[in-house]
Amino acid sequence: MSDSMIRLDHVTKLYGNVIGVNDLVTELPTDSYGLIGPNGSGKTTLINLLIGHFRPTIGTVEVFGKAPTKNRSLLRHVGLCPASDVLYPNVSAAEWVRFQVRLHGFSRTESKRLALEALEMVGMTKSMNRPMGTYSLGMRQRTKLAQAIAHRPQLLILDEPYNGLDPIGRSEMTTILKQWRAEGRGLLFASHVLHEIEAVTNSFLLIHGGRLLASGNLNEIECILAGTSQQIRIAGPNVEKLLHRLAGVPWIESLSLTQNPRELKLAVRDSAELYRQLPGWVIADNLEVETIRSSDGELDALFDSLLRHHRGEAG
DSSP, X not given: OOSEEEEEEEEEEEETTEEEEEEEEEEEESSEXXXXXXXXXXXXXXXXXXXXXXXXXXXXXXXXXXXTTTOGGGGGGEEEEOXXXXXXXXXXXXXXXXXXXXXXXXXXXXXXXXXXXXXXXXXXXXXXXXXXXXXXXXXXXXXXXXXXXXXXXXXXXXXXXXXXXXXXXXXXXXXXXXXXXXXXXXXXXXXXXXXXXXXXOSEEEEEXXXXXXXXXXXXXXXXXXXXXXXXXXXXXXXXXXXXXXXXXXXXXXXXXXXXXXXXXXXXXSOHHHHHHHHHHHHHHXXXXXXXEEEOTTOHHHHHHHHHHHHTTOOO
């Protein structure tokens, strides 16, 4: 099997005149990755390309060195937990998962054993013989995960796996995915919620508008964004006193003042320098600062910064 888990070579997928993904280029060794982007960014299109449901309009897709559309046996090595609900209401989880494993070529006896092990792993043993039409959304999500992992794939692909899970279910899901990662298997975890992925892996692929904006860990992405402005808001009854301090400062790209609430909005290229000088200004000018809010860690702000970086608007 190839050392490369996923390879995308200038991959574009068109739906008529609509672009699903646009010129994706990356190569990923076997590891765990978060595929993160807002709804409609191209995450599900990319997943469908990886499992061979879609054929790229331009470029080539390889999973473990093979094209998914030409090598259907490749699916034996891939497990998919889709975002859509694909369960059958009159069939039990035990029957459904066992049937899914059989489709990968396992014997009846082996399929039953693997299905039971997977359902136990996701906490569905007590309910596995009930019709799936009686399940809650969280139980259906667990059952989908069970069928994705039951045949012991080398790559597990999950599309919004936390949908419908309560806090306990989310914690249990995170534990399962961490264990999967610890076993050295591949994981591609699609979500639009950054902290969900951060709990499992610190390696990211950031996709927006069908384009891959950045890839790497958080430190590497921060390096990409070095020199890109952050949005910072400082609120308080007399924050206008800061205007004379900030006017003409080279690392301030823009500043504006709102009246109600009284808030100073800044676009700052060097936030560290702002935070270094701000305490002195507060004391010297007798400022009353109630809140300071930064865009750090906010997904929308991160994508906005990356988009401006790609358009050449940073720095």
